[in-house]
Amino acid sequence: MLRIEIDPEKCMGSGNCSFWAPATFDLGEDGIAYVLDPEGDDEDKILLAGQGCPTQAIAIWRDDQRIV
C-alpha cells in the first residue's frame, strides 16, 4: 500500500492530481489538494498524479521507500 503526503504550502491547486487519479485526490474548499483515499485508483494512475504535480507537492512512499 502507498503512503501519500501533500505539502499544502507547495500545492497551488492546479487539480492535476485529481485529473489523473480522481478517486485518490480532491481539492478542498480552500483550493488545496488532499488525499481522499490512498487506494482510490490504480497505482499507475496515482504515480502519474504524483509525478505530474506541477509544484512537486506530492510525495509517495511504498513501504519505507520514497518513489515519488
Added chain:
Amino acid sequence: MTSTLPLANWDPMAQFGADAHSVRDPHPELARRRREQPIAPRAAWGEGGKAVSGYELYRYDDCAAVLRDNETFSSESIRANMEMVMGPYPLVGMDEPDHKRLRSLVAQAFRQKTLAHFEDDLVVPVVDEMIDGFVDRGEAELVREMTYRYPVQVIAVILGLPRDDYERFHAWASAIISVGAQPMEGVKASAELRGYLEGVLADRRAHPREDLVSELASTELDGERLGDEELYSFVRLLLPAGAETTYRATGNLLFGLLSEPPQFDAVRADRSHLTAAVEEAIRWEPPLLITSRVAAKDAEVAGTPIPAGTQIIPNIGSANRDETRWDDAETFNLFREAKPVISFGVGPHMCLGMHLARMEMRAAVNRLLDRCPNLRFDPAAVTRDDPHIHGETFRSPTTLPVRFDVVA
C-alpha cells in the same frame, strides 16, 4: 470599433499571418538540437521591444526544471510583452507573491468540478451550433467551420455576454490575439474591450447572474477580492490563453485522428479512449511551442552559465518529443504509456484553463462523432489542398477537409 466583418469572413490563416510563412515543420531540426545542441542562443525581446540575449532549451528535463523554478526564472519577460494588450495584471506574467494571490482568486471558477456543468449546458450547445452549419452537407472544412470559431464563443458564453455581442467580441478577440502581427489593431481592440467590460461588470455587480463575470466580481478569499483592473486583465488574457490555444489544439487532435484511421476507429468504438487521445495530441503537437522566462539571478542551465537578465525560452514542443522519455516520440499514438507532458507548462504557472481546454476538445470530437458518422478526410481535397500542421511558434492544421454520412 474594430472590424465588424461577419465571423464567416475571417480567414484564420491570414489572421495568424505571423506564422504563415515560417517553417512548415520544425520538428526535424528540434530533434537534431535535442541530440547535439540542447541549449542554443536565440534572439529575445525585453521591455519596450529591446533586444536582450536569450537561450532556447530543447530537452524535457531542462525545460521542466526552468518552469518549476520560479524563484530563479521570473515570468517578467512575459509581462513585459503582454502589458500593452492585457493591462497591468496578466496572471501569466506575474511573479510571487502577487501571482499566487491572484491565481487563487480566479482558480475556483476553473476547477474540474465547477466545469462539470459547463460541458452540457454551455460547451455542447456551442459545438452543436457549429455542426448545424454543415451537418446536412456531408462535407465540411473543419478549421473555418468549427475549430477556429467555437472556443471564442465558449468564452463569450462562460462570461455571460449577450448573444448579440458575440460577433463584436470575436472581432476584439481576433485583433487582441493577433497583436504580434498588427500591434496597433490589437492595442485599440484591447482598449475597446476594456471599455465594454466596464459596462458588463457594472451590470453584474448590480444584477449578479450565474456567469463568470458575476463570479469573478464576487469571489472572496481570506477577505480579499479581485480588483476591477485585475478582472479586466484576466478576461482579456482568456483570449490568447483560452481561445487561440484551444482552437489550434482541437485542430491538431482532429488532424492526428483523421490521419490515423485505426486509432480514430478505436475512439469511435470506445469513447473513453478520447481522454488518452487528447493527452497524446497535446504531446505530439502542442498548439504553442514556446514560452519564456528571464533569469532573476545568475544561474546555470544545461551546463551553461546564465547571467541575470538573460531570457530562457523552453521549447515545449521539443520537450514533448524527447526520445529519452518517449519511444517513437515523433508519432501520434494514443495507446502509448501515459506520462505527464508539459504542453500546459509545469510549475506554479501551469495552465489554469487546462481542465476547460481538455473538456472543450473532448466535447468537440464527441459531438462530431455523434452527428457525423464515418467522418474521414476528403481524399480529393487532401490531394488538392495539402492539409498539414503548420508553424514554428504556434502550430495547427492549415485546413481539415472532411466527408461524412448524412443522417436522414
